[in-house]
Amino acid sequence: MSGIGSGYDLSASTFSPDGRIFQTDYAQKAVDNSGTVVGIKCKDGVVLGAEKLIISKMLEENSNRRTFPVDRHAGVAVAGVAADGRSIVSRAMAEANNYKNFYGDPIPGHVLAERLGSFVHLFNLYSSVRPYGVCTLLATYGKEGPQLYLVEPSGTTHRYFGTAVGKGRQGAKNEIEKLKLEELSCQEGIKAVAKILHQVHDEEKGFEMELAWICDESKRQFQRVPQPLVDAAEAAAKAALEAEDMDD
Amino acid sequence: MQPRPQSHSAALGPGCTGPSLANPTPLAFDHQRQVAQAPSCGAEAFAVDPAALANGQPRKHTTYPYVTGTSVLGITYKDGVLLASDTLGAYGSTKRYKSFDRLRKVNESCIVGAGGELSDFQYIMRLLEELSDDDFCMDDGHTLKPAEVHSYLCRVLYNRRNKMDPLWNSLVVGGFHAGKPFLGTVGMQGTNYTDAHVATGFGNHLARPLMREHHRPDMSEEEATALLHQCLKVCYYRDKNSINKFTIAKVSAEGVTISEPFALETEWRYKLFENPAANAAGAW
Numbered sequence: 001m002s003g004i005g006s007g008y009d010l011s012a013s014t015f016s017p018d019g020r021i022f023q024t025d026y027a028q029k030a031v032d033n034s035g036t037v038v039g040i041k042c043k044d045g046v047v048l049g050a051e052k053l054i055i056s057k058m059l060e061e062n063s064n065r066r067t068f069p070v071d072r073h074a075g076v077a078v079a080g081v082a083a084d085g086r087s088i089v090s091r092a093m094a095e096a097n098n099y100k101n102f103y104g105d106p107i108p109g110h111v112l113a114e115r116l117g118s119f120v121h122l123f124n125l126y127s128s129v130r131p132y133g134v135c136t137l138l139a140t141y142g143k144e145g146p147q148l149y150l151v152e153p154s155g156t157t158h159r160y161f162g163t164a165v166g167k168g169r170q171g172a173k174n175e176i177e178k179l180k181l182e183e184l185s186c187q188e189g190i191k192a193v194a195k196i197l198h199q200v201h202d203e204e205k206g207f208e209m210e211l212a213w214i215c216d217e218s219k220r221q222f223q224r225v226p227q228p229l230v231d232a233a234e235a236a237a238k239a240a241l242e243a244e245d246m247d248d
Numbered sequence: 249m250q251p252r253p254q255s256h257s258a259a260l261g262p263g264c265t266g267p268s269l270a271n272p273t274p275l276a277f278d279h280q281r282q283v284a285q286a287p288s289c290g291a292e293a294f295a296v297d298p299a300a301l302a303n304g305q306p307r308k309h310t311t312y313p314y315v316t317g318t319s320v321l322g323i324t325y326k327d328g329v330l331l332a333s334d335t336l337g338a339y340g341s342t343k344r345y346k347s348f349d350r351l352r353k354v355n356e357s358c359i360v361g362a363g364g365e366l367s368d369f370q371y372i373m374r375l376l377e378e379l380s381d382d383d384f385c386m387d388d389g390h391t392l393k394p395a396e397v398h399s400y401l402c403r404v405l406y407n408r409r410n411k412m413d414p415l416w417n418s419l420v421v422g423g424f425h426a427g428k429p430f431l432g433t434v435g436m437q438g439t440n441y442t443d444a445h446v447a448t449g450f451g452n453h454l455a456r457p458l459m460r461e462h463h464r465p466d467m468s469e470e471e472a473t474a475l476l477h478q479c480l481k482v483c484y485y486r487d488k489n490s491i492n493k494f495t496i497a498k499v500s501a502e503g504v505t506i507s508e509p510f511a512l513e514t515e516w517r518y519k520l521f522e523n524p525a526a527n528a529a530g531a532w
Contacts, residue, residue: 068385069384069385071381072381072384093385097378097381221384223387224387
């Protein structure tokens, strides 16, 4: 891997002869090697799910958060370098606060996504800094309805019906495409996300699942999915996967 | 385009008085607020600059409230706290805004009621909303307790008073936390105390005697509501700057409810009111 970009990969301000910025690609690799994060936009809200790999048995449960509210109506899930993720969350909170102070209204999804994209892009322009090694899934629920955005380490942002990043993204994206998202409610959505995360998880080590949503049921506020619902979704997911295994 | 901070007085520093207090601090590259829990609107803390004072410019500050609210009443009862006020924003003697909510919710365990300059109250609510939103984003199960809200408002009002630019309000903070009701008040100078029943403005003179007579800490909600209705009625009869449209806010273990506006029965058919000029001499 170290031989490929020799000479052109030392700083983010250098293009390679074939038009790539290797530092940005390497940042994307950092995301690709981390736990899967899945986001789907259901008909009444957005569900985000993160696969938190257990790196040590001594870790206390529920430490190491991966989903964060950035305002009442918006929240993010981060995949990649965790510390970079916290920095992005901090910036997103500041942007939302700044917008509200200036315009008097909660920040719309597309504005926050663009601001985060511009912010992340800054770090792809200069040799004195390195790009952020995170993909940020942004879930908002405002006047425009529920929306899901993905901000990549290069600074590009897109709006999605459903997407996944991290190790199991290919399998997860395939599963998401099979879902009928316009008909799915968030209650069913969390079961679907739980199933996808269990399915794409590489079975060697255990993992913790963190689910967060913003939907009509949560009064259009971003919050962690209540524990009873998480447990029910996890049980349903495991049962469904076992049933499929038996069919095979 | 960012609005430029204006200052009334160079002595008090840039952007510390007037509307500039509501300006957001600029979003620098890695700007973090100096103190956690400090709202991002509002000026940084500063001291009065003696050199600028010597400049000879007169110091300017809030001298006069414009749109005002009148009394706010609060009592504790067995299971919580009740706050009551009318819904009037008066412009001097003119009863200008007749549907102004002077009782507002802060979070599930705390409510604030205000009399005095209502634009300052809206600014205070903005500060409290920012603090509540920060708590929401921290997402650790902790929210501002009523005593903390009260303490915070005391400091804000006292520090503004020290800058000779007060927030011209009399506030009542009511809440229910850890099974105990909380009721406190803060004045525009920063005077503050907690008590089993409080009132601001005219309510102090008209309502508190009734409260002293009838209040018990173990009142039921119906008794407490009846007592408040009695007090509100007296305030409406005797306070010129009030209207017959009230709201009552309740905080209890179940959370906060703010009632729809209601009116009280009043009696005006007194004989002397019927022909007021009957005994007037020299009528023109």
